[in-house]
Amino acid sequence: MMALQKTLSLLLLLLLTLLGLGLVQPSYGETMYQRFLRQHVDSTQKGGTSSYCNKMMQTRGMTRPRCKQFNTFIHADIGAINDICEAQNIQCKNGKMNCHEGVVRVTDCKLTASSPRNCRYQGQGSSRHVVIACDGDPLVPVHFDG
Template identity: 70%
Template sequence: MALQKIILSLLLSLLTLLGLGLVQPSYGQFMYQRFLRQHVDPTGTGGTNLYCNTMMHKQGMTGLKCKEFNTFIHENIGTINNICNAPNIQCKDHRMNCHAGVVRVTDCRNTGGSPPNNCRYEATAITRGVVIACEGNPLVPVHLDR
């Protein structure tokens, strides 16, 4: 009985902290880690079809189907996180948690093949503007909007 009261008390405390915004839910951390896996390659130079074919498979985007399009950002995470400090702009879903910046990227476009090991991609390396959705406190990138 005493153990149940302690567990209930801890649960209520956690819910209170979540309600106050003092503890970030794991969903935001999951989305941040997913963003890093799908879109960030600070050490890569990218730009080749072989790069796209390798990275899309390595990062898990060719499992059940070949992802049609993906962008890898070739900047350090500090530079990418700083985009979240830019003024808010409207996202494609009309939310106001997007931010714009200019970064070096490799865009990978599916040209055919079949999953999981035969997806083929064409690469385009360019420096261009991106729009990133950010969430949390502090703000971190969670979605590459465009």
């Protein structure tokens, strides 16, 4: 029991240290750009599987307080995604004209089952057209529109 308390204390200290250094941020303090990166960008993996989706949706905080129904991860570096923001403006689903389209490798994660604290996803990888909304100066991605 004492060892468990010591481990939990060390983990809490580590989390507080990381928060203090700005390496981990609580979701309520995110900019729209940071939220976009957390929810939609993974340049380190190819994805494409259900196990990938199950892991990433949980790791990236999209299973609390409830399971997110659908999410897309883009498998490109942020430079390539920022380049999409330089493409011609097109209309977003909300009617604004700050969306841009490009082709990238993605993994779509669709919720297939959920119970308290257990979200299960089906993953499918492909290369396809995506639409993202961009804002700021310079333009950066802030919303995945489709």
